[in-house]
Amino acid sequence: MKCPKAGRLLQVLSFSLVLLALALNxxxxxxxxxxxxxxxxxxxxxxxxxxxxxxxxxxxxxxxxxxxxxxxxxxxxxxxxxxxxxxxxxxxxxxxxxxxxxxxxxxxxxxxxxxxxxxxxxxxxxxxxxxxxxxxxxxxxxxxxxxxxxxxxxxxxxxxxxxxxxxxxxxxxxxKDVLAEIGQTVEAIPADRRPRVYYAEDKDGLATDCDRSYHAELINLVGARNVHRCTPKDTMGMERISFEQVVLYNPEVILVKEEEFFRKIFRDPGWRRIKAVREKRVYLIPGIPFNWFDRPPSFMRFLGVQWLMNCLYPQHYGKDMIKETGAFYRLFLGVAPTEKQIHRIIYG
Missing domain, CATH: 3.40.50.1980 (Nitrogenase molybdenum iron protein domain)
Structure with missing residues (x-):
């Protein structure tokens, strides 16, 4: 014998559960x-x-x-x-x-x-x-x-x-569009115009990452040569090296992560022996609100790679970074910094 009341009750209960699930998402x-x-x-x-x-x-x-x-x-x-x-x-x-x-x-x-x-x-x-x-x-x-x-x-x-x-x-x-643009630009830059780069981490500038490390990926991406050529010991990276080793590397460009080190590098007699310092090709990596280059690596690298191209190849990649940074922050972060704020982010 059929039980229509029980059947209807089950239908109502099932429908109620569906409504509850929808209400609670x-x-x-x-x-x-x-x-x-x-x-x-x-x-x-x-x-x-x-x-x-x-x-x-x-x-x-x-x-x-x-x-x-x-x-x-x-x-x-x-x-x-x-x-x-x-x-x-x-x-x-x-x-x-x-x-x-x-x-x-x-x-x-x-x-x-x-x-x-x-x-x-x-x-x-x-x-x-x-x-x-x-x-x-x-x-x-x-x-x-x-x-x-x-x-x-x-x-x-x-x-x-x-x-x-x-x-x-x-x-x-x-x-995707930025990376395609970077790739096309780098292809047109002669090999002898691509600098040797040292990525200076830590407060004394004596930590860095191997050329094969994803932490230093942007250096390779722009066609430059990371002077610290090795295989990373682990994914954390940031390997300590001696100042003597940096002198032997004698990089043409130094990218600095810590502002404290950046403030003193030009005053230090030892560091002034290095070509990048003598020629004032030392750049503090922007880090507001998140680092543009690394630590931690993030989508900010889409902007960081453009900044790095501007630093290394101003004659080949003369993008207006004030304008580009404003557009990037509006798109990705939903904020609209003023030109003065952007200048402070990029140049300190």
Whole structure:
């Protein structure tokens, strides 16, 4: 015998569950992440936690209101170049092997709909923390980027994840167009016009990265020659070298990460023996709100590679960096700095 009342009750209950799922935005969908994993995530994601600064910055460019927290505090002077919604976000740490470790309790309290793990494919850090992530009961996905060119694909994947395909397509296209323009310009520059470059890190300038390290990728990308030619010991890089070795390298250009070192390099008698210092071809890498070159590597490299081309090849690549920086900050960061502010960002 049929039970029509029970059947109707089940239909009403099923319909109610559908309405509830829609109201709570928890209707599931499957997405394949960049590690090839099939992951069930909510159809509409409103809250996301990122495991590392490069990924946090990617989400910042896509939609900063998605972020439930930061990996470490915003750098001094950086807030005015970031959306206001980020200014009061809690610092939750991260899973990237250095600096602030992830505060699991605070992450759980933040209630992210998804956790985005990311970095180079060669890093073992994400796998190291996978057991911890599985215990949280929050879906997590992987996004990978080993080179600057990979950011276009990373944007595409995150666009799918967050249902922001139109936005990420625009960001990815900007990067793709810039890299194509750089490649064409570099091809036309004679080999004898491409300088030998030293990337000076740390407060004394005596840490650097190998030419094969993704940390120093922009040097290769612009056709210059990284004087520190070697294979990286690990993904963290920033290898210590002696001042005597720098003297032997005698670079034609020095790129400086730390402002403290930049302020003293021209006054130091030892460093003045080096060609780049004598000829005043020492450049402080812009770092507001995020570094344009490295530490951490991010989509800011799309702008950083243009800045570096301008520094090394002004006769071949005479782009107006004040204008380009303003356009970049408006597109990627949603802020409109004045020319005076941009000049301070680039030239200190």
């Amino acid at each position: 928890v209707w599931p969908r499957e997405i394949t992440d960049m590690a090839g994993r099939r992951v069930i995530v909510p159809d509409i994601i409103r809250r996301a936690y990122s495991s590392s600064p490069p990924v946090t910055y990617l989400i910042t460019a896509i939609d900063p209101t998605l972020l439930v927290g930061l990996n470490f505090p915003i750098a001094e002077g950086g807030k005015e170049y970031l959306p206001k919604c980020m200014h009061s976000l809690p610092v939750l740490g991260g899973f990237f092997g250095k600096g602030r470790t992830a505060n699991i309790e605070m992450i759980m309290k933040a209630k992210p709909d998804v956790i985005v793990m990311g970095g180079p494919k060669t890093s073992s850090m994400t796998e190291k923390y996978e057991s911890t992530l599985k215990n949280l009961g929050i879906p997590f996905v992987y996004v990978y980027f080993d080179t600057v060119a990979d950011y276009t694909e990373a944007f595409r994947f995150l666009g799918q994840l967050f249902n922001k395909e139109e936005r990420t397509a625009r960001l990815g296209k900007y990067g």
